[in-house]
Amino acid sequence: MNTPSVFDSRDPRYKQPYGALLCGKEWSLTCRPLSSEGFTHCSVVIRREFAGHEMEAEMPFTGFQEDRAVFSLSLIPFQTPELAWYWFRFWRDDGTGCLLDKTGYRSAGDPIPWQLTVYEESRTPAWFGEGVTYQIFPDRYCRLDLPDPAGLIGERWVHQDWDDLPAWRPEDGEVKNRDFFGGSLAGVAAHLDDLAALGVTTLYFCPIFESASNHRYNTADYTKIDPMLGTEEDFTRLCAKAREKGIRVLLDGVFNHTGSQSVYFNADGFYPTLGAAQSQDSPYYHWFQFSDWPGSYDAWWGISTLPNVREDCPDYVNYIITGQDSIVKRWLRAGASGWRLDVADELPDEFIEQLRAALEETDPDAMVIGEVWEDASNKISYSRRRKYLQGKELHGVMNYPFRTALLNYLLDGPAEDFKEAMETIRENYPPAAFYSAMNFLGTHDTPRVLTVLGGVPLPEGRDAQSTFHLSPVQREAGLERLHVAAAILFTFPGSPMVYYGDEAGMEGAADPFNRRTYPWGHENQALLAWFRRLGQLRKDRASLRRGELRWLEAQGPLLAYVRETCDEATATLVNAGPEERTVSLPGGGFRDLCTGESLSGETAPVPPYSVRLLGRGWGD
Secondary structure, eight states: OOOOOSOOTTSTTTEESSSSEETTOOEEEEEOOBGGGOOOEEEEEEEETTTTEEEEEEOOEEEEETTEEEEEEEEOOOSSOEEEEEEEEEEOTTSOEEEEETTEEESSSOOOOEEEEEEOOOOOOHHHHHSOEEEEOGGGTOOSSOOOOTTSSSOOEEOSSTTOOOOOSOBTTBOOOOEEOOOOHHHHHTTHHHHHHTTOOEEEESOOEEESSSSOOSEEEEEEEOTTTOOHHHHHHHHHHHHHTTOEEEEEEOOSBOOTTSTTTOTTOOSSSOOTTTOTTSTTGGGSOEEETTTEEOBGGGOTTSBBOOTTOHHHHIIIIISTTOHHHHHHHTTOOEEEETTGGGSOHHHHHHHHHHHHHHOTTOEEEEOOSSOTTSOEETTEEOOTTSSSSOSEEBOHHHHHHHHHHHTTOOHHHHHHHHHHHHHHSOHHHHTTOEEESOOTTSOOHHHHHTOSOOOSSHHHHHTOOOOHHHHHHHHHHHHHHHHHHHHSSSEEEEETTGGGTOOOOSTTTTSOOOOTTOOOHHHHHHHHHHHHHHHHOHHHHHOEEEEEEEETTEEEEEEEETTEEEEEEEEOSSSOEEEEOSSSOOEETTTOOBOOSSEEEEOTTEEEEEEEOOOO
Protein backbone atom coordinates (compact mmCIF):
# COMPACT_ATOMS: atom_id res chain seq x y z
CA MET A 1 0.00 0.00 0.00
CA ASN A 2 1.36 3.40 -1.01
CA THR A 3 2.08 5.82 1.80
CA PRO A 4 -0.21 8.85 1.39
CA SER A 5 1.40 12.17 0.64
CA VAL A 6 0.58 15.37 2.47
CA PHE A 7 -1.22 16.74 -0.60
CA ASP A 8 -1.77 15.48 -4.15
CA SER A 9 -3.59 17.80 -6.53
CA ARG A 10 -4.55 14.87 -8.77
CA ASP A 11 -6.04 12.68 -6.04
CA PRO A 12 -9.75 13.25 -5.20
CA ARG A 13 -8.99 12.52 -1.53
CA TYR A 14 -7.02 15.79 -1.47
CA LYS A 15 -8.61 18.05 -4.07
CA GLN A 16 -11.99 18.20 -5.77
CA PRO A 17 -12.94 18.72 -8.49
CA TYR A 18 -10.05 17.39 -10.54
CA GLY A 19 -8.17 20.03 -12.49
CA ALA A 20 -9.66 23.35 -13.50
CA LEU A 21 -12.48 24.97 -11.53
CA LEU A 22 -15.69 26.45 -12.88
CA CYS A 23 -16.56 29.93 -11.64
CA GLY A 24 -18.91 29.88 -8.69
CA LYS A 25 -18.31 26.21 -7.90
CA GLU A 26 -17.10 24.72 -4.65
CA TRP A 27 -13.43 23.83 -4.28
CA SER A 28 -12.45 21.26 -1.64
CA LEU A 29 -8.93 20.77 -0.27
CA THR A 30 -7.48 18.32 2.23
CA CYS A 31 -3.96 18.07 3.64
CA ARG A 32 -2.66 15.08 5.62
CA PRO A 33 0.67 15.77 7.34
CA LEU A 34 2.14 13.16 9.67
CA SER A 35 0.85 13.48 13.22
CA SER A 36 4.42 13.23 14.45
CA GLU A 37 5.21 16.56 12.80
CA GLY A 38 3.04 18.25 15.40
CA PHE A 39 1.19 20.69 13.15
CA THR A 40 -1.92 22.07 14.79
CA HIS A 41 -2.89 24.58 12.10
CA CYS A 42 -3.00 24.62 8.30
CA SER A 43 -4.04 27.26 5.78
CA VAL A 44 -4.18 27.57 2.02
CA VAL A 45 -2.63 30.64 0.41
CA ILE A 46 -4.19 31.66 -2.92
CA ARG A 47 -2.64 34.17 -5.30
CA ARG A 48 -4.98 35.54 -7.96
CA GLU A 49 -2.76 36.59 -10.84
CA PHE A 50 -5.27 38.56 -12.90
CA ALA A 51 -6.90 40.24 -9.89
CA GLY A 52 -3.46 40.98 -8.46
CA HIS A 53 -4.01 40.02 -4.85
CA GLU A 54 -3.45 37.20 -2.40
CA MET A 55 -5.67 35.63 0.26
CA GLU A 56 -5.19 33.05 3.01
CA ALA A 57 -7.87 30.77 4.46
CA GLU A 58 -7.36 28.51 7.44
CA MET A 59 -8.25 24.85 6.91
CA PRO A 60 -9.96 23.39 10.01
CA PHE A 61 -8.50 20.34 11.74
CA THR A 62 -10.98 17.47 11.21
CA GLY A 63 -9.31 14.65 13.13
CA PHE A 64 -6.73 11.91 12.75
CA GLN A 65 -6.53 9.12 10.18
CA GLU A 66 -4.03 6.50 11.30
CA ASP A 67 -0.72 8.37 11.58
CA ARG A 68 -2.01 11.49 9.81
CA ALA A 69 -3.55 14.75 10.97
CA VAL A 70 -6.30 15.86 8.61
CA PHE A 71 -7.10 19.47 7.68
CA SER A 72 -9.98 20.12 5.24
CA LEU A 73 -11.69 23.12 3.71
CA SER A 74 -14.45 23.68 1.16
CA LEU A 75 -14.93 27.14 -0.26
CA ILE A 76 -16.26 29.03 -3.27
CA PRO A 77 -13.38 31.43 -3.87
CA PHE A 78 -13.94 32.55 -7.47
CA GLN A 79 -16.85 34.23 -9.20
CA THR A 80 -14.90 35.36 -12.26
CA PRO A 81 -12.27 33.68 -14.48
CA GLU A 82 -8.81 33.64 -12.98
CA LEU A 83 -5.39 32.06 -13.10
CA ALA A 84 -4.74 31.16 -9.48
CA TRP A 85 -1.70 29.76 -7.73
CA TYR A 86 -1.86 28.11 -4.32
CA TRP A 87 0.27 26.54 -1.62
CA PHE A 88 -0.14 25.66 2.04
CA ARG A 89 1.16 26.92 5.37
CA PHE A 90 1.51 24.69 8.45
CA TRP A 91 2.30 25.84 11.98
CA ARG A 92 2.32 24.61 15.53
CA ASP A 93 0.99 26.26 18.67
CA ASP A 94 4.48 27.52 19.46
CA GLY A 95 4.57 29.41 16.14
CA THR A 96 7.07 27.18 14.34
CA GLY A 97 6.11 25.82 10.97
CA CYS A 98 6.78 25.72 7.24
CA LEU A 99 5.26 26.02 3.80
CA LEU A 100 4.20 23.15 1.52
CA ASP A 101 4.49 23.62 -2.23
CA LYS A 102 4.97 21.36 -5.28
CA THR A 103 8.53 20.59 -4.18
CA GLY A 104 7.55 19.59 -0.62
CA TYR A 105 8.12 21.35 2.68
CA ARG A 106 10.19 24.53 2.67
CA SER A 107 11.14 26.93 5.41
CA ALA A 108 12.24 29.82 3.22
CA GLY A 109 12.18 31.14 -0.32
CA ASP A 110 9.41 31.78 -2.80
CA PRO A 111 6.97 28.86 -3.05
CA ILE A 112 6.60 26.78 -6.20
CA PRO A 113 2.79 26.76 -6.27
CA TRP A 114 0.16 24.54 -7.79
CA GLN A 115 -1.85 26.04 -10.65
CA LEU A 116 -5.62 26.38 -10.66
CA THR A 117 -7.31 27.47 -13.87
CA VAL A 118 -10.67 29.10 -13.15
CA TYR A 119 -12.97 29.33 -16.16
CA GLU A 120 -16.48 30.49 -16.89
CA GLU A 121 -19.13 28.26 -18.34
CA SER A 122 -19.46 28.36 -22.10
CA ARG A 123 -20.58 26.04 -24.86
CA THR A 124 -18.06 23.90 -26.74
CA PRO A 125 -19.55 22.00 -29.70
CA ALA A 126 -18.89 18.26 -29.39
CA TRP A 127 -18.38 17.54 -33.08
CA PHE A 128 -14.73 18.59 -33.20
CA GLY A 129 -13.29 16.82 -30.17
CA GLU A 130 -15.25 13.64 -30.83
CA GLY A 131 -14.23 13.49 -34.48
CA VAL A 132 -11.15 13.00 -36.66
CA THR A 133 -9.40 15.96 -38.32
CA TYR A 134 -7.42 15.86 -41.56
CA GLN A 135 -5.05 18.72 -42.41
CA ILE A 136 -4.61 19.57 -46.08
CA PHE A 137 -1.95 21.81 -47.59
CA PRO A 138 -4.20 22.74 -50.53
CA ASP A 139 -1.62 23.11 -53.31
CA ARG A 140 -0.22 19.63 -52.67
CA TYR A 141 -3.20 17.32 -52.11
CA CYS A 142 -4.78 16.63 -55.51
CA ARG A 143 -4.54 18.23 -58.95
CA LEU A 144 -7.25 17.53 -61.52
CA ASP A 145 -6.05 19.96 -64.20
CA LEU A 146 -2.81 21.82 -64.85
CA PRO A 147 -3.56 25.45 -63.91
CA ASP A 148 -2.42 28.55 -65.72
CA PRO A 149 -0.93 31.12 -63.31
CA ALA A 150 -0.85 33.92 -65.87
CA GLY A 151 -2.28 37.17 -64.57
CA LEU A 152 -2.37 36.08 -60.94
CA ILE A 153 -0.65 37.86 -58.11
CA GLY A 154 2.97 36.83 -57.64
CA GLU A 155 5.45 35.47 -60.15
CA ARG A 156 3.99 31.99 -60.00
CA TRP A 157 5.07 28.95 -61.93
CA VAL A 158 3.67 25.44 -61.97
CA HIS A 159 5.50 22.10 -61.82
CA GLN A 160 4.56 19.91 -64.74
CA ASP A 161 5.48 16.77 -62.81
CA TRP A 162 3.30 16.12 -59.73
CA ASP A 163 6.14 14.17 -58.12
CA ASP A 164 8.72 16.97 -58.34
CA LEU A 165 10.58 18.17 -55.27
CA PRO A 166 9.28 21.60 -54.13
CA ALA A 167 11.60 24.49 -54.97
CA TRP A 168 13.79 25.33 -52.02
CA ARG A 169 16.83 27.24 -53.25
CA PRO A 170 16.84 30.99 -52.48
CA GLU A 171 16.33 33.49 -55.29
CA ASP A 172 18.08 36.80 -54.67
CA GLY A 173 18.72 35.65 -51.11
CA GLU A 174 15.09 34.71 -50.45
CA VAL A 175 13.02 31.52 -50.70
CA LYS A 176 10.00 32.93 -52.49
CA ASN A 177 7.63 29.92 -52.46
CA ARG A 178 6.31 30.81 -55.91
CA ASP A 179 6.34 27.25 -57.24
CA PHE A 180 2.92 25.63 -57.39
CA PHE A 181 1.68 22.12 -58.11
CA GLY A 182 -1.95 22.95 -58.76
CA GLY A 183 -3.89 21.18 -56.05
CA SER A 184 -7.45 22.46 -55.93
CA LEU A 185 -10.69 22.38 -53.98
CA ALA A 186 -12.19 20.25 -56.72
CA GLY A 187 -9.33 17.80 -56.17
CA VAL A 188 -10.28 17.54 -52.52
CA ALA A 189 -13.95 17.08 -53.41
CA ALA A 190 -12.98 14.20 -55.68
CA HIS A 191 -11.53 12.34 -52.70
CA LEU A 192 -14.22 12.89 -50.10
CA ASP A 193 -14.98 9.16 -50.10
CA ASP A 194 -11.32 8.40 -49.35
CA LEU A 195 -11.39 10.89 -46.49
CA ALA A 196 -14.63 9.45 -45.12
CA ALA A 197 -13.02 6.00 -45.22
CA LEU A 198 -10.33 7.36 -42.87
CA GLY A 199 -13.07 8.37 -40.46
CA VAL A 200 -12.48 12.07 -41.14
CA THR A 201 -15.12 14.42 -39.77
CA THR A 202 -13.21 17.72 -40.07
CA LEU A 203 -11.13 19.02 -42.95
CA TYR A 204 -8.64 21.61 -41.73
CA PHE A 205 -7.31 23.61 -44.66
CA CYS A 206 -4.13 25.62 -44.58
CA PRO A 207 -4.98 29.07 -46.04
CA ILE A 208 -7.09 29.06 -49.18
CA PHE A 209 -7.40 32.80 -49.82
CA GLU A 210 -5.72 34.64 -52.69
CA SER A 211 -1.99 34.92 -52.06
CA ALA A 212 1.29 35.28 -53.90
CA SER A 213 2.86 32.17 -52.36
CA ASN A 214 2.11 28.45 -52.39
CA HIS A 215 1.63 28.33 -48.61
CA ARG A 216 -0.76 31.30 -48.70
CA TYR A 217 0.12 32.52 -45.21
CA ASN A 218 0.78 35.95 -46.74
CA THR A 219 -2.85 36.71 -47.53
CA ALA A 220 -3.47 39.01 -50.48
CA ASP A 221 -7.28 39.19 -50.34
CA TYR A 222 -9.40 37.64 -47.58
CA THR A 223 -12.55 37.97 -49.70
CA LYS A 224 -11.39 35.69 -52.52
CA ILE A 225 -10.53 32.02 -52.82
CA ASP A 226 -7.17 31.78 -54.59
CA PRO A 227 -8.04 31.28 -58.27
CA MET A 228 -5.67 28.31 -58.57
CA LEU A 229 -7.74 26.55 -55.92
CA GLY A 230 -11.13 27.47 -57.38
CA THR A 231 -13.95 29.88 -56.73
CA GLU A 232 -16.23 30.75 -53.85
CA GLU A 233 -18.84 28.57 -55.53
CA ASP A 234 -16.35 25.67 -55.53
CA PHE A 235 -15.78 26.22 -51.82
CA THR A 236 -19.48 26.31 -50.99
CA ARG A 237 -20.05 23.20 -53.11
CA LEU A 238 -17.20 21.37 -51.36
CA CYS A 239 -18.55 22.28 -47.91
CA ALA A 240 -22.02 21.07 -48.86
CA LYS A 241 -20.77 17.77 -50.30
CA ALA A 242 -18.54 17.24 -47.30
CA ARG A 243 -21.41 17.84 -44.87
CA GLU A 244 -23.41 15.16 -46.67
CA LYS A 245 -20.67 12.74 -45.65
CA GLY A 246 -20.50 14.02 -42.08
CA ILE A 247 -17.41 16.17 -42.72
CA ARG A 248 -17.05 19.82 -41.72
CA VAL A 249 -14.52 22.40 -42.91
CA LEU A 250 -12.16 24.38 -40.66
CA LEU A 251 -10.40 27.38 -42.22
CA ASP A 252 -7.00 28.84 -41.35
CA GLY A 253 -7.33 32.45 -40.27
CA VAL A 254 -4.11 34.43 -40.73
CA PHE A 255 -5.16 37.65 -39.04
CA ASN A 256 -1.90 38.82 -37.46
CA HIS A 257 -0.31 39.87 -40.74
CA THR A 258 -1.00 40.12 -44.45
CA GLY A 259 1.23 39.90 -47.49
CA SER A 260 3.18 42.92 -48.66
CA GLN A 261 1.67 42.34 -52.11
CA SER A 262 -1.86 42.24 -50.72
CA VAL A 263 -4.67 44.52 -51.79
CA TYR A 264 -4.32 46.09 -48.33
CA PHE A 265 -0.58 46.88 -48.50
CA ASN A 266 -0.01 46.66 -52.26
CA ALA A 267 3.75 47.23 -52.18
CA ASP A 268 4.23 46.37 -55.86
CA GLY A 269 1.03 48.01 -57.14
CA PHE A 270 -0.51 44.79 -58.46
CA TYR A 271 -3.99 45.83 -57.37
CA PRO A 272 -5.61 48.89 -58.96
CA THR A 273 -6.77 50.31 -55.63
CA LEU A 274 -4.52 52.21 -53.23
CA GLY A 275 -2.76 50.16 -50.59
CA ALA A 276 -1.10 51.40 -47.41
CA ALA A 277 2.35 51.32 -49.04
CA GLN A 278 1.18 53.57 -51.86
CA SER A 279 -0.73 56.30 -50.10
CA GLN A 280 -1.40 57.53 -46.61
CA ASP A 281 -4.91 58.22 -47.86
CA SER A 282 -5.46 54.51 -48.40
CA PRO A 283 -8.38 53.12 -46.35
CA TYR A 284 -5.92 50.51 -45.13
CA TYR A 285 -3.12 52.86 -44.05
CA HIS A 286 -4.08 52.78 -40.38
CA TRP A 287 -4.08 48.95 -40.39
CA PHE A 288 -0.27 49.02 -40.36
CA GLN A 289 2.40 50.53 -38.13
CA PHE A 290 4.96 52.55 -40.10
CA SER A 291 8.07 53.95 -38.48
CA ASP A 292 9.13 55.65 -41.73
CA TRP A 293 6.48 55.43 -44.44
CA PRO A 294 6.50 53.66 -46.82
CA GLY A 295 9.62 51.56 -46.48
CA SER A 296 9.93 50.90 -42.76
CA TYR A 297 7.12 49.16 -40.91
CA ASP A 298 6.35 46.54 -38.31
CA ALA A 299 6.55 43.08 -39.86
CA TRP A 300 6.06 39.55 -38.57
CA TRP A 301 9.43 38.40 -37.18
CA GLY A 302 10.99 41.21 -39.22
CA ILE A 303 10.07 39.58 -42.56
CA SER A 304 9.30 42.49 -44.87
CA THR A 305 6.90 40.48 -47.03
CA LEU A 306 4.65 39.93 -43.98
CA PRO A 307 3.61 43.34 -42.63
CA ASN A 308 1.89 43.07 -39.26
CA VAL A 309 -1.58 44.51 -38.89
CA ARG A 310 -2.83 46.49 -35.91
CA GLU A 311 -5.46 44.23 -34.35
CA ASP A 312 -6.64 47.19 -32.24
CA CYS A 313 -7.48 49.26 -35.32
CA PRO A 314 -11.31 49.63 -35.34
CA ASP A 315 -11.49 49.48 -39.15
CA TYR A 316 -9.51 46.25 -39.22
CA VAL A 317 -11.57 44.66 -36.43
CA ASN A 318 -14.74 45.64 -38.27
CA TYR A 319 -13.41 44.17 -41.53
CA ILE A 320 -12.28 40.86 -40.06
CA ILE A 321 -14.75 40.34 -37.18
CA THR A 322 -17.56 42.68 -36.26
CA GLY A 323 -18.92 44.00 -39.56
CA GLN A 324 -22.14 42.55 -40.94
CA ASP A 325 -20.23 40.92 -43.80
CA SER A 326 -16.91 40.48 -41.97
CA ILE A 327 -14.41 37.88 -43.12
CA VAL A 328 -15.13 35.60 -40.16
CA LYS A 329 -18.87 35.73 -40.74
CA ARG A 330 -18.99 35.57 -44.53
CA TRP A 331 -16.94 32.37 -44.81
CA LEU A 332 -19.02 30.70 -42.11
CA ARG A 333 -22.09 31.61 -44.14
CA ALA A 334 -20.35 30.21 -47.22
CA GLY A 335 -20.08 26.80 -45.56
CA ALA A 336 -17.15 26.73 -43.12
CA SER A 337 -17.73 25.40 -39.61
CA GLY A 338 -14.94 27.21 -37.81
CA TRP A 339 -11.50 28.78 -37.79
CA ARG A 340 -8.03 27.79 -36.72
CA LEU A 341 -6.17 30.95 -35.71
CA ASP A 342 -2.62 31.17 -36.99
CA VAL A 343 -0.05 32.50 -34.47
CA ALA A 344 -2.72 32.96 -31.80
CA ASP A 345 0.03 34.11 -29.43
CA GLU A 346 0.31 37.31 -31.45
CA LEU A 347 -3.41 38.09 -31.46
CA PRO A 348 -4.59 40.15 -28.47
CA ASP A 349 -7.03 38.52 -26.06
CA GLU A 350 -9.61 41.17 -26.89
CA PHE A 351 -9.35 40.36 -30.61
CA ILE A 352 -9.85 36.63 -30.02
CA GLU A 353 -12.75 37.29 -27.66
CA GLN A 354 -14.50 39.44 -30.25
CA LEU A 355 -13.83 36.83 -32.92
CA ARG A 356 -15.43 34.07 -30.87
CA ALA A 357 -18.45 36.25 -30.13
CA ALA A 358 -18.91 36.96 -33.86
CA LEU A 359 -18.44 33.30 -34.68
CA GLU A 360 -21.09 32.15 -32.19
CA GLU A 361 -23.46 34.91 -33.29
CA THR A 362 -23.19 33.60 -36.87
CA ASP A 363 -23.15 29.87 -36.08
CA PRO A 364 -23.46 28.73 -32.44
CA ASP A 365 -22.13 25.32 -33.47
CA ALA A 366 -18.87 26.69 -34.95
CA MET A 367 -15.41 26.16 -33.44
CA VAL A 368 -12.33 28.30 -32.98
CA ILE A 369 -8.99 26.53 -32.43
CA GLY A 370 -5.73 28.36 -31.70
CA GLU A 371 -2.16 27.69 -32.74
CA VAL A 372 -0.37 27.60 -29.39
CA TRP A 373 2.83 25.56 -29.07
CA GLU A 374 2.96 25.37 -25.28
CA ASP A 375 0.56 24.86 -22.38
CA ALA A 376 -2.16 27.31 -23.37
CA SER A 377 -3.52 27.69 -19.84
CA ASN A 378 -0.52 29.62 -18.54
CA LYS A 379 1.06 30.91 -21.73
CA ILE A 380 2.92 34.21 -21.59
CA SER A 381 3.40 36.07 -24.85
CA TYR A 382 4.82 39.56 -25.21
CA SER A 383 5.14 39.72 -21.40
CA ARG A 384 1.43 39.17 -20.94
CA ARG A 385 -0.32 36.13 -19.44
CA ARG A 386 -2.96 34.89 -21.88
CA LYS A 387 -6.61 34.01 -21.23
CA TYR A 388 -7.20 31.62 -24.12
CA LEU A 389 -9.09 28.91 -22.24
CA GLN A 390 -11.07 30.83 -19.65
CA GLY A 391 -14.36 30.64 -21.52
CA LYS A 392 -14.52 33.60 -23.90
CA GLU A 393 -11.75 32.93 -26.40
CA LEU A 394 -10.61 29.58 -27.80
CA HIS A 395 -12.59 26.37 -27.65
CA GLY A 396 -9.35 24.40 -27.94
CA VAL A 397 -5.75 24.56 -29.16
CA MET A 398 -3.27 22.62 -31.25
CA ASN A 399 -1.74 20.15 -28.81
CA TYR A 400 1.98 20.43 -29.49
CA PRO A 401 2.81 19.07 -26.00
CA PHE A 402 1.05 15.84 -27.03
CA ARG A 403 3.25 15.48 -30.11
CA THR A 404 6.45 16.26 -28.23
CA ALA A 405 5.71 13.86 -25.39
CA LEU A 406 4.52 11.02 -27.62
CA LEU A 407 7.47 11.14 -30.01
CA ASN A 408 9.90 11.30 -27.09
CA TYR A 409 8.26 8.22 -25.57
CA LEU A 410 8.40 6.22 -28.82
CA LEU A 411 12.05 7.19 -29.31
CA ASP A 412 13.04 5.50 -26.02
CA GLY A 413 11.72 7.97 -23.48
CA PRO A 414 9.97 6.65 -20.36
CA ALA A 415 6.19 6.30 -20.36
CA GLU A 416 6.14 8.22 -17.08
CA ASP A 417 7.16 11.38 -18.93
CA PHE A 418 4.33 11.03 -21.45
CA LYS A 419 1.80 10.50 -18.68
CA GLU A 420 3.14 13.46 -16.68
CA ALA A 421 3.00 15.77 -19.69
CA MET A 422 -0.57 14.77 -20.49
CA GLU A 423 -1.72 14.91 -16.89
CA THR A 424 -0.32 18.43 -16.63
CA ILE A 425 -2.41 19.45 -19.62
CA ARG A 426 -5.49 17.64 -18.30
CA GLU A 427 -5.09 19.26 -14.90
CA ASN A 428 -4.56 22.77 -16.29
CA TYR A 429 -7.18 22.81 -19.06
CA PRO A 430 -10.94 23.08 -18.57
CA PRO A 431 -12.39 19.64 -19.42
CA ALA A 432 -14.00 20.85 -22.64
CA ALA A 433 -10.68 22.26 -23.85
CA PHE A 434 -8.81 19.05 -22.99
CA TYR A 435 -11.33 16.95 -24.88
CA SER A 436 -11.34 19.42 -27.79
CA ALA A 437 -7.57 19.60 -28.24
CA MET A 438 -6.24 19.10 -31.76
CA ASN A 439 -3.78 16.23 -31.24
CA PHE A 440 -1.32 15.40 -34.00
CA LEU A 441 1.92 13.71 -34.95
CA GLY A 442 2.99 16.29 -37.52
CA THR A 443 1.89 19.45 -39.32
CA HIS A 444 3.05 21.68 -42.15
CA ASP A 445 5.45 23.25 -39.61
CA THR A 446 7.21 20.04 -38.51
CA PRO A 447 9.22 17.33 -40.24
CA ARG A 448 7.20 14.34 -41.39
CA VAL A 449 6.45 12.04 -38.48
CA LEU A 450 7.73 8.94 -40.28
CA THR A 451 11.07 10.68 -40.83
CA VAL A 452 11.26 11.61 -37.15
CA LEU A 453 10.31 8.10 -36.02
CA GLY A 454 13.04 6.65 -38.20
CA GLY A 455 15.16 7.47 -35.19
CA VAL A 456 18.11 9.19 -36.85
CA PRO A 457 19.07 12.89 -36.72
CA LEU A 458 18.19 14.94 -39.78
CA PRO A 459 21.19 16.13 -41.75
CA GLU A 460 22.11 19.78 -41.44
CA GLY A 461 21.57 22.12 -44.35
CA ARG A 462 18.89 22.17 -47.00
CA ASP A 463 21.10 20.59 -49.64
CA ALA A 464 21.38 17.45 -47.56
CA GLN A 465 17.76 17.54 -46.40
CA SER A 466 16.44 17.84 -49.95
CA THR A 467 17.73 14.35 -50.80
CA PHE A 468 17.38 12.74 -47.38
CA HIS A 469 15.50 9.46 -47.13
CA LEU A 470 15.42 6.84 -44.43
CA SER A 471 17.32 3.66 -45.16
CA PRO A 472 15.17 0.51 -45.53
CA VAL A 473 16.03 -0.50 -41.96
CA GLN A 474 15.30 2.98 -40.60
CA ARG A 475 12.04 3.17 -42.55
CA GLU A 476 10.90 -0.19 -41.20
CA ALA A 477 11.63 0.98 -37.66
CA GLY A 478 9.79 4.23 -38.35
CA LEU A 479 6.75 2.42 -39.72
CA GLU A 480 6.68 0.16 -36.66
CA ARG A 481 6.71 3.18 -34.36
CA LEU A 482 4.17 5.04 -36.51
CA HIS A 483 1.81 2.06 -36.25
CA VAL A 484 1.91 2.51 -32.46
CA ALA A 485 1.82 6.31 -32.56
CA ALA A 486 -1.30 6.33 -34.72
CA ALA A 487 -3.09 4.03 -32.28
CA ILE A 488 -2.35 6.39 -29.40
CA LEU A 489 -3.36 9.38 -31.53
CA PHE A 490 -6.76 7.90 -32.34
CA THR A 491 -7.55 6.62 -28.86
CA PHE A 492 -6.43 9.57 -26.73
CA PRO A 493 -8.86 12.33 -25.66
CA GLY A 494 -9.10 15.13 -28.21
CA SER A 495 -9.47 15.18 -31.97
CA PRO A 496 -6.78 13.10 -33.75
CA MET A 497 -5.43 15.22 -36.57
CA VAL A 498 -3.72 13.54 -39.53
CA TYR A 499 -1.44 15.67 -41.69
CA TYR A 500 -2.14 14.75 -45.30
CA GLY A 501 0.07 11.91 -46.49
CA ASP A 502 1.25 10.74 -43.08
CA GLU A 503 -1.23 7.89 -43.41
CA ALA A 504 0.36 7.04 -46.76
CA GLY A 505 3.92 6.81 -45.42
CA MET A 506 5.32 10.11 -46.71
CA GLU A 507 8.79 11.16 -45.59
CA GLY A 508 10.35 14.62 -45.45
CA ALA A 509 12.51 16.95 -43.41
CA ALA A 510 11.44 20.48 -42.51
CA ASP A 511 9.63 22.94 -44.81
CA PRO A 512 9.33 22.61 -47.77
CA PHE A 513 10.28 18.93 -47.78
CA ASN A 514 7.38 18.13 -45.47
CA ARG A 515 5.03 19.70 -48.03
CA ARG A 516 5.48 17.39 -50.97
CA THR A 517 2.55 16.25 -53.08
CA TYR A 518 0.31 13.41 -51.94
CA PRO A 519 1.64 10.16 -53.43
CA TRP A 520 -1.47 8.99 -55.26
CA GLY A 521 -1.01 5.38 -56.39
CA HIS A 522 2.11 4.95 -54.27
CA GLU A 523 0.67 4.85 -50.75
CA ASN A 524 1.91 2.40 -48.17
CA GLN A 525 -1.21 0.25 -48.27
CA ALA A 526 -0.62 -1.51 -44.96
CA LEU A 527 -0.21 1.80 -43.13
CA LEU A 528 -3.23 3.31 -44.90
CA ALA A 529 -5.34 0.29 -43.93
CA TRP A 530 -4.27 0.72 -40.29
CA PHE A 531 -5.29 4.40 -40.25
CA ARG A 532 -8.64 3.44 -41.78
CA ARG A 533 -9.12 0.77 -39.14
CA LEU A 534 -8.40 3.29 -36.40
CA GLY A 535 -10.80 5.79 -37.94
CA GLN A 536 -13.53 3.16 -38.03
CA LEU A 537 -12.91 2.22 -34.39
CA ARG A 538 -13.17 5.87 -33.42
CA LYS A 539 -16.48 6.06 -35.28
CA ASP A 540 -17.85 2.82 -33.83
CA ARG A 541 -16.88 3.24 -30.19
CA ALA A 542 -18.43 5.96 -28.07
CA SER A 543 -15.70 5.49 -25.46
CA LEU A 544 -13.08 6.67 -27.96
CA ARG A 545 -15.10 9.75 -28.82
CA ARG A 546 -16.14 10.94 -25.38
CA GLY A 547 -14.95 8.43 -22.77
CA GLU A 548 -13.18 9.51 -19.60
CA LEU A 549 -9.44 8.76 -19.40
CA ARG A 550 -8.02 6.38 -16.79
CA TRP A 551 -4.36 5.36 -16.68
CA LEU A 552 -3.53 1.67 -16.17
CA GLU A 553 0.27 1.69 -16.52
CA ALA A 554 3.01 4.19 -17.26
CA GLN A 555 6.38 2.71 -16.44
CA GLY A 556 9.47 2.49 -18.61
CA PRO A 557 8.42 1.23 -22.04
CA LEU A 558 4.91 0.23 -20.92
CA LEU A 559 2.01 2.65 -21.43
CA ALA A 560 -1.61 1.65 -20.92
CA TYR A 561 -4.83 3.59 -20.46
CA VAL A 562 -8.54 3.06 -20.85
CA ARG A 563 -11.32 5.33 -22.15
CA GLU A 564 -14.65 4.63 -20.45
CA THR A 565 -18.31 5.51 -20.77
CA CYS A 566 -21.03 4.06 -18.55
CA ASP A 567 -21.46 0.98 -20.76
CA GLU A 568 -18.27 0.71 -22.80
CA ALA A 569 -14.50 0.68 -22.33
CA THR A 570 -11.59 0.76 -24.78
CA ALA A 571 -8.07 0.03 -23.57
CA THR A 572 -4.85 0.98 -25.37
CA LEU A 573 -1.83 -1.09 -24.35
CA VAL A 574 1.59 -0.08 -25.67
CA ASN A 575 4.93 -1.79 -25.25
CA ALA A 576 7.79 0.31 -26.64
CA GLY A 577 10.45 -2.08 -25.33
CA PRO A 578 12.16 -5.28 -26.53
CA GLU A 579 10.56 -7.67 -24.01
CA GLU A 580 6.97 -8.85 -23.67
CA ARG A 581 5.00 -7.13 -20.91
CA THR A 582 1.73 -7.83 -19.13
CA VAL A 583 -0.98 -5.33 -18.24
CA SER A 584 -3.68 -5.76 -15.60
CA LEU A 585 -7.13 -4.89 -16.91
CA PRO A 586 -9.97 -3.38 -14.89
CA GLY A 587 -12.77 -5.89 -14.48
CA GLY A 588 -11.92 -8.30 -17.29
CA GLY A 589 -14.28 -9.16 -20.12
CA PHE A 590 -12.18 -7.51 -22.85
CA ARG A 591 -11.64 -8.68 -26.40
CA ASP A 592 -9.04 -7.71 -28.95
CA LEU A 593 -10.62 -5.18 -31.32
CA CYS A 594 -8.26 -6.11 -34.16
CA THR A 595 -8.32 -9.92 -33.97
CA GLY A 596 -11.63 -10.54 -32.21
CA GLU A 597 -9.90 -12.71 -29.61
CA SER A 598 -11.61 -12.79 -26.20
CA LEU A 599 -9.39 -12.45 -23.17
CA SER A 600 -10.24 -14.99 -20.51
CA GLY A 601 -8.63 -13.24 -17.54
CA GLU A 602 -7.90 -9.79 -16.20
CA THR A 603 -4.44 -9.46 -17.73
CA ALA A 604 -3.21 -9.07 -21.27
CA PRO A 605 0.25 -9.74 -22.73
CA VAL A 606 1.72 -7.04 -24.97
CA PRO A 607 4.48 -8.20 -27.37
CA PRO A 608 7.63 -6.10 -27.88
CA TYR A 609 7.28 -2.89 -29.90
CA SER A 610 3.54 -3.26 -30.34
CA VAL A 611 0.13 -1.93 -29.41
CA ARG A 612 -3.06 -3.77 -28.50
CA LEU A 613 -6.54 -2.26 -28.63
CA LEU A 614 -9.05 -4.00 -26.40
CA GLY A 615 -12.74 -3.38 -25.96
CA ARG A 616 -15.55 -4.22 -23.60
CA GLY A 617 -19.19 -3.39 -24.29
CA TRP A 618 -20.72 -1.98 -27.45
CA GLY A 619 -23.23 0.47 -26.05
CA ASP A 620 -23.53 3.82 -27.78
